[in-house]
Amino acid sequence: MGGLARYLTLVPSSVMIGAFFAVPFALILLTSVSTPDDAQDYIYAFDLQHFERFATWFYIERALFSAGLCALIAVLSLLIAFPFTYMLTGFGPRAQNTWLIYILAQLSLSEVLIAFSWQILLSRTAGLANILVWFGLAEKSFSMAPSAGAVLAALVYLAVPFSVLLLFPALSRLDKSLIEAARTLGGSPLRTFFTVVIPVTRPAIISSGVTIFVLTLGAIIVPQVLGRPQHWTLSVLITDQAIFNFNMPFASALAVVLLVLSASVIFAVTKLTGGNKS
Amino acid sequence: MSDLNIDGVSKHFGSVRAVEDVTLSFKSGEMVCFLGPSGCGKTTLLRMIAGLEEPTAGSITLGGKDLTRVPVHERGIGMVFQSFALFPHLSVGENITYAMRIRGASRSDCAARAKELLDMMRLPGVEDRRISQLSGGQRQRVAIARALALSPSVFLLDEPMSALDANLREAMQIELRKLQQELGITTVVVTHDQTEAMTMADQIVVMGRARVLQTGTPMEIYKTPVDRFVAGFIGTSNLLPARMTGADTVETCGVTLRVGTNVDRHKPGDEVLLMTRPEEVFVGHKPTKNSVPGRVTFVRDIGATIEILLDCAGHEVVSVLTPKDWPEVEIGQQVHVDMPEAACSVLAP
Numbered sequence: 001m002g003g004l005a006r007y008l009t010l011v012p013s014s015v016m017i018g019a020f021f022a023v024p025f026a027l028i029l030l031t032s033v034s035t036p037d038d039a040q041d042y043i044y045a046f047d048l049q050h051f052e053r054f055a056t057w058f059y060i061e062r063a064l065f066s067a068g069l070c071a072l073i074a075v076l077s078l079l080i081a082f083p084f085t086y087m088l089t090g091f092g093p094r095a096q097n098t099w100l101i102y103i104l105a106q107l108s109l110s111e112v113l114i115a116f117s118w119q120i121l122l123s124r125t126a127g128l129a130n131i132l133v134w135f136g137l138a139e140k141s142f143s144m145a146p147s148a149g150a151v152l153a154a155l156v157y158l159a160v161p162f163s164v165l166l167l168f169p170a171l172s173r174l175d176k177s178l179i180e181a182a183r184t185l186g187g188s189p190l191r192t193f194f195t196v197v198i199p200v201t202r203p204a205i206i207s208s209g210v211t212i213f214v215l216t217l218g219a220i221i222v223p224q225v226l227g228r229p230q231h232w233t234l235s236v237l238i239t240d241q242a243i244f245n246f247n248m249p250f251a252s253a254l255a256v257v258l259l260v261l262s263a264s265v266i267f268a269v270t271k272l273t274g275g276n277k278s
Numbered sequence: 279m280s281d282l283n284i285d286g287v288s289k290h291f292g293s294v295r296a297v298e299d300v301t302l303s304f305k306s307g308e309m310v311c312f313l314g315p316s317g318c319g320k321t322t323l324l325r326m327i328a329g330l331e332e333p334t335a336g337s338i339t340l341g342g343k344d345l346t347r348v349p350v351h352e353r354g355i356g357m358v359f360q361s362f363a364l365f366p367h368l369s370v371g372e373n374i375t376y377a378m379r380i381r382g383a384s385r386s387d388c389a390a391r392a393k394e395l396l397d398m399m400r401l402p403g404v405e406d407r408r409i410s411q412l413s414g415g416q417r418q419r420v421a422i423a424r425a426l427a428l429s430p431s432v433f434l435l436d437e438p439m440s441a442l443d444a445n446l447r448e449a450m451q452i453e454l455r456k457l458q459q460e461l462g463i464t465t466v467v468v469t470h471d472q473t474e475a476m477t478m479a480d481q482i483v484v485m486g487r488a489r490v491l492q493t494g495t496p497m498e499i500y501k502t503p504v505d506r507f508v509a510g511f512i513g514t515s516n517l518l519p520a521r522m523t524g525a526d527t528v529e530t531c532g533v534t535l536r537v538g539t540n541v542d543r544h545k546p547g548d549e550v551l552l553m554t555r556p557e558e559v560f561v562g563h564k565p566t567k568n569s570v571p572g573r574v575t576f577v578r579d580i581g582a583t584i585e586i587l588l589d590c591a592g593h594e595v596v597s598v599l600t601p602k603d604w605p606e607v608e609i610g611q612q613v614h615v616d617m618p619e620a621a622c623s624v625l626a627p
Contacts, residue, residue: 180330181363183350185377185424191351195380199367 050253081163170204287336314485356425371405
């Protein structure tokens with residue numbers, strides 16, 4: 001009886017997930033194995049030619065590049081966000097709220113806005129390079145974008161607020177007496193940070209790392225605006241195929257590959273790190 | 279030697295005065311309890327000894343060495359936290375040897391020390407358990423073992439019994455006291471529980487409103503509290519308003535009594551409180567040379583002791599007697615409450 005009631009409460013959310021997630025995904029899956037047709041663009045069939053097209057070095061290299069880039073972004077944004085969030089939890093409640101509101105406000109900036117702002121920031125005429133010139137570190141101003149570094153910088157910028165917000169609950173709940181205990185046992189502040197703070201909050205670090213990875217894997221504007229074609233990620237290629245080449249089946253196939261890629265990363269990470277939990 | 283000296287220590291948090299001008303001195307190997315209600319500054323004082331808070335003024339020295347500006351991790355103290363603060367990501371053995379491993383002790387030394395400490399805490403063979411698998415009492419033992427791993431010169435405990443249930447608490451108080459005596463380690467315990475302080479301490483420091491109110495052995499504090507606050511905090515007491523009539527006499531409830539304790543602090547004519555402890559006053563049918571008249575309002579016989587509640591000129595007086603002193607009284611009877619000279623002490627009102 002109680003069991004039935006519990007299942008009934010799941011109905012609305014199941015319908016939502018079904019309608020807005022499962023059905024579109026099924027359509028993508030169907031399209032990805034469709035076959036070209038003369039009368040219309042494609043008809044539903046079971047044809048793996050789009051996956052065969054993916055299985056060339058160009059696309060595999062793109063997939064590996066995307067995964068590597070996003071992993072690097074996840075690591076860099078955690079390296080910035082973790083110490084910051086750790087210090088933030090030591091502030092008074094008013095300072096904490098101010099910072100959190102500021103960081104939340106950052107999330108309201110769209111990827112487009114961020115991409116073009118960085119483009120200006122890295123440009124020859126108005127960019128950071130001019131500061132280098134003032135300090136005499138460069139002969140004359142130069143453009144820093146498009147480049148891999150520009151893509152990386154803008155995506156890390158995009159990911160840091162998310163990392164902070166994902167890490168904040170775990171770090172603010174961290175029992176401060178654990179840190180004090182480690183200190184009384186002879187741990188210097190740095191040592192305590194590495195032997196207590198990081199291990200205790202490891203689950204939160206891993207889950208926010210995975211979230212950032214998946215999040216940046218879907219970024220399409222930044223790589224286009226700030227990168228050269230060789231810096232484009234799989235998501236950009238999907239957009240390219242779907243919007244500019246009108247090749248929905250191949251775009252769908254790439255989307256399926258991207259999904260498998262991120263799902264296997266999530267699976268691998270949870271498998272590897274969940275092993276020694278009590 | 280590891281005498282602990284606290285000299286003129288104050289701690290202010292903004293405009294809040296948590297600890298105000300505290301000067302204390304403890305001998306090596308003593309067990310000291312900081313006793314007081316919550317918010318009296320006792321934990322802040324302990325945290326300053328640990329180095330977790332820096333004093334606003336004053337100094338703390340241990341065995342002649344000034345610790346005031348020494349960072350926590352270089353003080354060589356052992357501390358047990360109220361929440362125990364065991365590391366959830368480490369096993370019991372790894373928790374205990376954390377301090378040793380930081381100093382680069384070998385794996386075999388660590389294992390041997392962990393075993394030795396767990397045997398001492400009567401928890402053998404739990405080295406490989408997770409902290410989450412331990413009960414509250416076991417966690418406390420592990421926290422004590424961890425704090426003692428490097429044989430610190432000072433052992434600090436912040437409300438160590440508050441996370442335990444009542445039965446376990448009493449057993450642990452005795453066990454902790456025995457352990458401390460065995461190791462001869464200078465120990466400071468913070469508590470708000472007077473029984474705990476009476477059970478364990480060589481010296482009790484009673485604190486209130488950020489200051490030290492009284493320092494002494496449990497018996498000194500019990501017998502001769504300096505004021506009403508301390509008297510009320512340690513044990514139960516009978517308080518009767520009185521007026522000093524001579525060097526060692528007071529007038530109360532229409533009679534004159536001789537007072538044996540604490541009289542030199544007051545002069546004739548002062549308004550004072552006459553304090554007695556319930557187990558030191560007796561009830562009888564005839565007046566004695568130091569007694570006040572009263573009326574029995576309630577009798578509670580709980581076997582080992584009999585509690586008699588009396589009304590003496592509108593003030594409640596309690597007498598706790600053993601059955602052999604039972605005066606055979608009934609509720610409503612007019613009796614005389616014998617307050618022997620030595621049992622009477624006077625406090626400022």
